[in-house]
Amino acid sequence: MTPPRIFLSPPHMSGRERELVDEVFASNYVAPAGPMIGRFEDAVGGVTGHAHVAAVSSGTAAIHLALRLAGVGAGDEVWTSSLTFIGGVAPILYEKATPVFFDVSPETWTIDVDLLARALDEAAGNGRLPRAVIPVDLYGQSCDLDAILALCARYDVPVIVDSAEAVGTRYKDRHAGKGALFAAYSFNGNKIVTSSGGGALASDDGALIERARMLSQQAREPAAHYEHETYGYNYRLSSLCAAVGVGQLEILSERVARRREIFETYRAALGDLKGIGFMPEAGYGRANRWLSIATLDEEQGAPSPEHLRLALEAENIEARPVWKPMHRQPVFRGARHVGGAVSERLFATGLCLPSGTAMSEADMARIVATIRAQWERRA
Ligand SMILES: *Cc1c(COP(=O)(O)O)cnc(C)c1O
Helix, strand or coil, X not given: CCCCCECCCCCCCCCHHHHHHHHHHHHCCCCCCCHHHHHHHHHHHHHHCCCEEEEECCHHHHHHHHHHHCCCCCCCEEEEECXXXXXXXXXXXXXXXXXXXXXXXXXXXXXXXXHHHHHHHHHHHHCCCCXXXXXXXXXXXXXXXXXXXHHXXXXXXXXXXXXXXXXXXXXXXXXXXXXXXXXXXXXXXXCCCCCCCCXXXXXXXHHHHHHHHXXXXXXXXXXXXXXXXXXXXXXXXXXXXXXXXXXXXXCHHHHHHHHHHHHHHHHHHHCCCCCEEECCCCCCEECCCCCEEEEECHHHCCCCHHHHHHHHHHCCECCEEXXXXXXXXXXXXXXXXXCCHHHHHHHHHEEXXXXXXXXXXXXXXXXXXXXXXXXXXXX
8 A cells, every 4th residue: 555645845734724714704805805915914024024015926926026126127137046946037037038047056055156246247347237136045045145235236236035935044133035125935835834825025115015016916006997007917815825824924933943853853864874965054044944955976875866756756755856957947048157067966966855844753754764775775
């Protein structure tokens, strides 16, 4: 008999979400409007430290609105990290702008600040500065935001942080994404906490968030007859989803603690295996460890990530490769990339292990035993 499936990062409800959804039903705001949306926005701001937050239908929508508000348009360059999920990159294409992909630092797996510094200096010389930079807080590890903000401020380039994976992550003494012009957070079903589907755009600039909210509601001017001076999107979050998100944010700190514990469990149980390594944690922050990632060095005696993934799959355990770098994706063939060897190596050697906070000790033991067996078989 096949054992029950262990998913990579499934939703984990606290129980409170149901009551909050019932409240929405009782109020009849079963719509992308009503008081629960404001409660969700306040809860996000309470966690991230932002005074201004717009709830939207996804993290992708949040990035898109940020690009619109940063004035990104056809022919502009937007610089971002190559090692990421396409949700933060596709909006660059929505605006007909040109993405340029940067390699990551091996110490943080986030955008390489030295490469960025050199490229900005060169671009300023050529008069070809990017219209925006989107650093990514990868797998819940913050980018080195202060260094990036200082560089970009020198050239007056706005920074939009893709903090989709970093709800609950700390950078220095603040939340990940705080301090940039915009931060985008995701509450998709696979993230550390979820609203079923949803996102949030946050900023310290209230006028920008007001504008984002307006664009997310089809850009209606304040007139009863639907007046439009520009066009927008239907990017509003449903109150039902907001209710789930409010319930989840109440227990965020527990979820972060458990994700970190899962990571430490893997490291303690597998760290002695030949050729295995783990995603590093940057000294400047505290990652939420959204996913636990192992790296496998075949030359040092580890199996390949694909071998291990298939061995886990045979036991009905879901594992995934590290994000395939954007500069290697067919859709971005020919796009400019700056460096790239580090992200290519992480793609070739990395494997994301099941990281769901609802996993039992028995689930973890099953995963660990399956992984260890792959080394024993080779010995
Ligand atoms: C999940 C994710 C997004 C997109 O968020 P959605 O809510 O799924 O649209 C963007 N960037 C990164 C890095 C992500 O992991």
